[in-house]
Amino acid sequence: MIEVESKYWSPGNDKVEKALIRLGAKKIAEETMEDVYFSHPGRDFGKTDEALRLRKKADEVELSYKGPRMKMERAKAREEINLKIDNALTAQRIIERLGFTEVCVVKKLRKSYHLDRLRIDVDDVEGLGEFVELEILTESPDRSEELFELATKELSLERLEPKTYLELILEHKR
C-alpha cells in the first residue's frame, strides 16, 4: 500500500473540527503520540528521504519505515511499512545496538477523523503549532488528488506544508 498525504497549516483546529463534524466526518481517535526518529548508521536519511520511526501511543507501540517521497502536485506519496511491537524501550535498545541514533522526538496531540475514503488528522505539534493532514492509503495514488482538492476547500486549508514534522523541527532547532 502507498500512503498519499498532504499537510496544511491549520486555519485553527477548532474551526477545522467544526467543519469536519458539519460534513459528517466520523471521529475515530484522539491520542497523544511521541515519535522517535532515528538516523541510519551508514546512510544519510536526509538525502535518501527515508525515515525510521518509533511511535509511542498510550496503549500501542509501532515501528515504521517510510520510503522516499514521490512528489505529486498537491500531495506526496511514500511507502510506509508499519509493525506493531510490544515494548518501546526494548525496541529502542535493539535499534541503538544496531548503530541507529535517536535524532529527534516529535510530540503531538492528534485527533483523527474519517470522511469518505479520507483520513484527516488534526494535529497540535509541540513546539510547531497546528496542522491538518489529509491521508489516503491506496494502490492508485493518482486518483487521490481530486479528493484532496475537495477537502481542502471545505476545510479552508490554504497553506500547504510539504515538509515533514521531523524536517520542520530540525529546521526550527538550527
Place this chain on the structure above:
Amino acid sequence: MIEVESKYWSPGNDKVEKALIRLGAKKIAEETMEDVYFSHPGRDFGKTDEALRLRKKADEVELSYKGPRMKMERAKAREEINLKIDNALTAQRIIERLGFTEVCVVKKLRKSYHLDRLRIDVDDVEGLGEFVELEILTESPDRSEELFELATKELSLERLEPKTYLELILEHKR
C-alpha cells in the same frame, strides 16, 4: 540480563530427555523454530560477533539482538535483547529496507526443559544434527559454571561446541 549458555553435541536426544525426566526436569515447550539471520549494512557481524535474528514459531514472532560473546571456561555469555512483534513478514520488510540482508535460515525442533534455575534445550537442527543447550538468564554470570558442570555430568554431555548454529551452518555450506 545476560544470557549464559553452553552448547554440546547430543549423546542422543532420546537418552538426554530420559535423563532429564529422571532428574525431575519439567518440560515447558516443544516447538519448531525458523530463525532468519541478517547481515548489517555497514558492519561485519562475523567480526563484531553480533547477530540480528528473526525467530518464527507457530504462534509467536520475536526479533532479537545478540551482543558479542564474553568467553568463560565452559560457557559463553552474551547480551540478548528480545522483542515480541506481531508479523514476521512486515518485520523482515522493514529490516531489509534498512539495508540488512538475509544471510541464513536455521530450522530446528526444540524441546525445552526447566531444571532448577537451568533451562535446557534439546535441539534437532535441520542439516546439522542433535544438540543440547544449557542456559541461564542471570545478572551474575560467574556463578553459573558450577550449575553447568553438574548438568553436563548428569546428562552425559561431553563434546562442547563453542560455535553458534549460524556459524556451523555457514561453515557447512562452504
